[in-house]
Amino acid sequence: MPYKAISDIGEFGLISRLSKLVEPTLAEAPSLVKGIGDDCAVYRLSETLMQVATTDLLAEEVHFDLLFTPLRHLGSKCISVNVSDICAMNALPTYALVSLAIPPSFSVEMVEELYRGMSHAASGYGLAIAGGDTSSSRSGLVITISMTGETAKERLTMRSGAKPGDLICVTGTLGGAAAGLKMLMREKNIMLDHLSNNEPYSKSLMADLQEYSDAIRRQLLPAARLDTIRLFHASGVTPSAMIDISDGISSDLGHLCRCSDTGALIHERAIPVNTQAREIADELQEDALAWALSGGEDYELLFTLPKEQAAFLAGNRDISVIGEITEKEKGVLLSDIYGMTLSLDDLGGYDHFRT
Incomplete structure (x- = not known):
């Protein structure tokens, strides 16, 4: 039987097929209100309170480029994009778990800078970073954030x-x-063109981008x-x-x-x-x-x-x-x-x- 390329059905076609495979497991979760198919999964904590949960994966060279992304900014963005999913359910964020796959090129100070951005953003949103996991990576940096939030039953929005x-x-x-x-990609390409032609490129990548x-x-x-x-x-x-x-x-x-x-x-x-x-x-x-x-x-x-x-x-x-x-x-x-x-x-x- 010939295999089907994922590009033939796309991201959301793949999600639809995987949703059917996990459907039998839903019978084991009577408190689950909503599974796959929304910004967050929804669980019933009590008769009046709902918990929402989301997870997001960010991979280097797919979601971000470290040539023009400061690590502190990246840490902040990782938190924000998950809080955005919580907001989409009309809920407020509560806890986050952070998992990292770290390449050998990273130093301790680089990981700390990433976490400074996460901690700053989390404090601004009023949520706690409560744990996570770390691993090595043989390619680029991979970040996964899992997050929970809460909302009253009558406020839940799907x-x-x-x-x-x-x-x-x-x-x-x-x-x-x-x-x-x-604009970031344009400046990056200018820099790479200079380097590939052995031409000097003395200015900062961000030097001409203040107006943007x-x-x-x-x-x-x-x-x-x-x-x-x-x-x-x-x-x-x-x-x-x-x-x-x-x-x-x-x-x-x-x-x-x-x-x-x-x-x-x-x-x-x-x-x-x-x-x-x-x-x-x-x-x-x-x-x-x-x-x-x-x-x-x-x-x-x-x-x-x-x-x-x-x-x-x-x-x-x-x-x-x-x-x-x-x-x-x-x-x-x-x-x-x-x-x-x-x-x-x-x-x-x-x-x-x-x-």
């Missing part, structure tokens, strides 16, 4: 609760992280939107569905709609494209909207809200209404500035096995 007519909202601005990565500092910060030091979750809790507002934007709206909105069995219509004019992403796109003659839709790594929150709760949005400049949930048969669509509609499925998002 991808599956959106209903036709709900507003589609997003926090912050989009496309900045992708733009930052573009906002976009670069969004790539290297993203911040999970715990502030938005605290605002939800303080205001008594619970989104009907939510997901964090790790792969781009075009992909993540599709996940939310598939879980909710709905369609969606979003409007290009309403998408909050990061200002510096627009400037960088103009300089590179690329499309900032494409970065906002498919670039990923923004770690903003994409959520839906019943229209009767729309008053919550009044005056909040950090949340944009970008569209509306529709019936499933209408598909997941983008209306452009010319009034034409196109399928977001055609735009795609980040896929580890198809990139």
Whole structure:
């Protein structure tokens, strides 16, 4: 029997197949509310309290490049991307476990610098790093973070609760992280070209990048939107569905709609494209909207809200209404500035096995 390449089915096709294989184990976990298929797994701690749990793996040369990623920044980002998953469940983070596979080129001081970034971020989010594991690596650095959080039963938000007519909202601005990565990669390639041609390259890799500092910060030091979750809790507002934007709206909105069995219509004019992403796109003659839709790594929150709760949005400049949930048969669509509609499925998002 011929083997199938993972690239033939992609990351999410692989997850779907693996989900079927582990399905029989779910009968052994009566307190499990949600398994594979959301930002976190959900467990029932009591009649009123839910625990959410997530894990994330970051591998050198896949998720990060140490030529332009300071170790302290990397440590902070590892924590933030997991907190973002906790936030997507409308929960607050509690504990983290850190596992490292460390290459022989690393010194004790380098590992300590990585942990300084993790500790600083964890303190800012109010969570404890409670343990983990270490191993050697024969290739690059590999980091795995596992994290738990808690939320009240009535506040728990999953991808599956959106209903036709709900507003589609997003926090912050989009496309900045992708733009930052573009500039970092450009400078790295300039440096490598000089070195390969035996030409001097005396300046720092970051020397010419100060004017792009906002976009670069969004790539290297993203911040999970715990502030938005605290605002939800303080205001008594619970989104009907939510997901964090790790792969781009075009992909993540599709996940939310598939879980909710709905369609969606979003409007290009309403998408909050990061200002510096627009400037960088103009300089590179690329499309900032494409970065906002498919670039990923923004770690903003994409959520839906019943229209009767729309008053919550009044005056909040950090949340944009970008569209509306529709019936499933209408598909997941983008209306452009010319009034034409196109399928977001055609735009795609980040896929580890198809990139």
